[in-house]
Amino acid sequence: MRLRRQPEVKEKLKQYPVLLPANPSSMAGIWRQNMLPNAPLILEIGMGRGAFITSVAMQNPQQNYIGMDFREEMVYEGIALLKGREPQNLRFLWQLAEILPNCFAPGEINRIHLNFPDPWPKKKHAKRRLMHDRFLNIYEQILAKNGDLWLKTDQKDLYEFALATFIENNWPIICATENLHSENWGNIETEYEKRYVKQGKPIYACRVMHKKCPPHLVAKEKEKQEVSLCNILAVEDNVRL
Numbered sequence: 001m002r003l004r005r006q007p008e009v010k011e012k013l014k015q016y017p018v019l020l021p022a023n024p025s026s027m028a029g030i031w032r033q034n035m036l037p038n039a040p041l042i043l044e045i046g047m048g049r050g051a052f053i054t055s056v057a058m059q060n061p062q063q064n065y066i067g068m069d070f071r072e073e074m075v076y077e078g079i080a081l082l083k084g085r086e087p088q089n090l091r092f093l094w095q096l097a098e099i100l101p102n103c104f105a106p107g108e109i110n111r112i113h114l115n116f117p118d119p120w121p122k123k124k125h126a127k128r129r130l131m132h133d134r135f136l137n138i139y140e141q142i143l144a145k146n147g148d149l150w151l152k153t154d155q156k157d158l159y160e161f162a163l164a165t166f167i168e169n170n171w172p173i174i175c176a177t178e179n180l181h182s183e184n185w186g187n188i189e190t191e192y193e194k195r196y197v198k199q200g201k202p203i204y205a206c207r208v209m210h211k212k213c214p215p216h217l218v219a220k221e222k223e224k225q226e227v228s229l230c231n232i233l234a235v236e237d238n239v240r241l
């Protein structure tokens with residue numbers, strides 16, 4: 001994503017200590033304290049300019065959301081979308097996905113969204129893909145055992161790589177589609193998605209559960225008639241199994 005380097009952004013970000021905690025490792029285990037204490041906590045990794053996370057947080061004020069990106073310009077753009085508001089259910093994190101276990105307690109997150117992650121098409125860069133084994137090992141730590149992960153991408157190869165990696169690592173696949181926009185899954189489009197849809201590209205999506213999700217809960221999720229990408233999680237989903 002092209003965005004001009006803006007050296008002053010780091011300083012500007014200091015004006016938002018509530019939306020963007022200055023020391024995220026000190027927040028591990030207590031993110032909910034100043035948000036909605038009993039509500040689920042949903043994390044988007046690689047949020048870009050933040051169109052998705054800000055929309056979904058506004059639409060679902062009863063759930064907690066965190067948008068993260070390692071580029072400070074992106075985080076600043078996300079905060080700017082709020083036009084001065086500081087919703088209680090939304091926070092930002094300026095970090096690399098690699099260090100997520102420093103920022104969250106085990107099982108603190110109920111859902112992860114990976115929206116249009118960088119594809120890193122060359123085989124030698126496969127380790128950088130956000131659904132590579134090494135990232136699944138990270139997500140396994142911070143995601144509650146009854147938590148789930150949603151992936152959306154326009155890249156067929158990346159989608160197939162993700163499905164194969166989920167299967168190899170025993171993350172149960174609940175649903176998957178090669179044409180998200182032909183499904184009625186309550187989708188909220190991201191910035192990249194809008195661009196790809198305009199170009200007539202199909203959008204690939206899937207939902208997987210934590211690899212240690214109890215089998216009866218996996219079966220329950222698979223049996224559900226309705227699939228919903230941005231649904232309100234049930235209160236029991238907030239229990240850290």
Ligand SMILES: C[S@@+](CC[C@H](N)C(=O)[O-])C[C@H]1O[C@@H](n2cnc3c(N)ncnc32)[C@H](O)[C@@H]1O
Nearest residue numbers: 046047048069070071096097115116190191192
């Ligand atoms: C292709 S953009 C997608 C942006 C947005 N999710 C969307 O769908 O419009 C990928 C984003 O992921 C971020 N990103 C890539 N690798 C990351 C990592 N290891 N940790 C955190 N963010 C990352 C990039 O800075 C970029 O903003």
